[in-house]
Amino acid sequence: MAETVFAPWDDPAEKPLIRFRNVTKRFGDFTAIDDLTLDIFEREFFALLGPSGCGKTTMMRMLAGFETPSEGSIELAGSDIARVPPNKRAVNMMFQSYALFPHLSIWDNIAFGLRRESKDKAAIAIRVEEMLKLTRLEKFARRKPHQISGGQRQRVALARSLAKAPKLLLLDEPLGALDAKLREATQFELMDIQEKTGTTFVIVTHDQEEAMTVASRIAVMDEGRVMQVATPDRIYEAPNSVYVADFIGDVNIIAGQVSASGPGAFDLTFAAGQTPVTAASDIAFSDGQTAHLAVRPEKVAIHTAKPEGVENLLSGKVLDIAYLGNLSTYHVELPGGQIIKAQTANTRRLSRRDITWEDNVWVSWTKTAGVLLEK
Template identity: 85%
Template sequence: MNTPVFAPWADPDAKPLIRFQNVTKSFGDFTAIDDLTLDIFEREFFALLGPSGCGKTTMMRMLAGFEEPTQGRIELAGRDIAAVPPNKRAVNMMFQSYALFPHLSVWENIAFGLRREGKDKAAIAARVEDMLKLTRLQKFARRKPHQISGGQRQRVALARSLAKAPKLLLLDEPLGALDAKLREDTQFELMDIQEKTGTTFVIVTHDQEEAMTVASRIAVMDEGKIMQVDTPDRIYEVPNSVYVADFIGDVNILDGTLTANGENSFALHYAPDQAPITARSDRPFTDGQSAHLAIRPEKVAIHKEKPEGVDNLLSGEVLDIAYLGNLSTYHVRLPGGQVVKAQIANTRRLSRRDITWEDKVWISWTFTAGVLLDQ
């Protein structure tokens, strides 16, 4: 039996849990959020991704109730939440610092919000035990925060945030304080917990890899605007602009002018005295239009000898090599001065490189490997 694909955003009848409608947020003369419209659906793990100062944390603070929109409307479950104070919203926020109470045990930290709500002792105990089990912290229940590791503290903060069963959990750079290996492990724990609880998670991050790993959808932001909202695979494979292509992962961008050479087929003239590159696109382009070809390094093959029967073949010289353990990236300078990166998986142990610095090489890619962009 096939499991149905989770994609409420593709269902025209699905009602969003969160709706930003033409939201603007200004601080004096500075516009942090600029006429932004966005829907986020129940059970999504949604990532707000962008560089520092792009407005992603401001969006989260408006959802939490710490900021109010200057213009526009924010709805949660169909209700305008502008007049609802932070402590009355079905929303919880987990901060980067975790903000645990140092004098309280792990158990008491998780119980804190439930006690504030006046729940009875048996209900609190049962809920805390559920949260300890969910986050695998039963053994550490009586310890204080300083007696456990950074990753465990992160799980305590998560358990405390989920204890009150919020409709929505906001995570502000939640893994920023962890080292790389622990961050990677914790990403998968977060995904597992989100799936088990069914809570809608909205995460703010500037880490592209983190967003690509955990999110059902990603909103790539810049200067208070959303540049693209889509699933991680489409953001990576079908970016809608040079900004998005360049922000997510590694990419080669070749600029030039286009001429049509068949149905949905174009020639990109990228350098004088060089044969044009051919590329396919369903987007409409006109002859003579400026365009950019975005192509990922892993889609570029590198050859010592000139191959036959390839769609796009360019000659060049190896300028640099980056050895990354599992991958090697070759920086190849073309006759026009452009540098194109070709990435090869190191499937065998390297005893001697076939291709090295200053070698004359050929690079190639298929007709459909690149994405033509007009902005």
């Protein structure tokens, strides 16, 4: 039996859990969020991604109830939540600092919110034990926060946030304080916990790899606007603008003038004296229009001898080599000064380099390897 793919955003019958409708948020003369409309569905792991100051934390604070929109509405499960105070929302927020109580044990930290709701002791104990098990912290229950590691404290904060079974959990840069290896492990833990609980997670991050790893969909933001909302693979393979292509991963951007060269294909003239490159595109461009071709380095092949019968073949000189263990990225300068990055996988141990600095090489890519963008 084929596994059903989780994609409620493609189903017109699905109702979103969260709806931003024409939301604007101003602080004095500064517009932090600019006429934003966005849907987030139940059980999604949704990432708000963008540089500092793009408005992602403001959006999260409005969901949590710490800020109210200047214009527009925010709905949670069909109800407008603009005037609902933070403690009355079915929303919990996990802060970057984790904000644990240092004098309370891990067990009591997790129980804190439940006790404030004056649930009976037996029910609290059952729920805390469930949360300890979910976050694999059973054997640390009696310890204080300073007696456990950063990664474990992160899980305590998560357990405490999930204890009250919120409809929505907001995570503000939750892995910012962890080192790279632990971050990676914790990303998979977060995904696992999110799947087990079925809670909708919205994460704010400026780390593109983190967003690509954990999210069902990503909203790439810039200056208070959402530039594109899509699944990680669509954002990477089919960005809708140079900004999104450039923000996610490494990319070559070649700007020039296009002219039609056949059905759904265009020639891009990008430098005097250079052969135009060809790109396939579903977008109709007019002749002479300025366009940008975005090609990922791993889709660019590098050759030491001139190959026969390949598309988009350009000659250049190796300017720089970045050796990343599993990959090598070659920066190749074309005669007009344009730099093209080509990436190769290091599948065997390098005893010597075939290609080194100052070498004359050829780079090529297929006409379907890149995305032709209008803006």
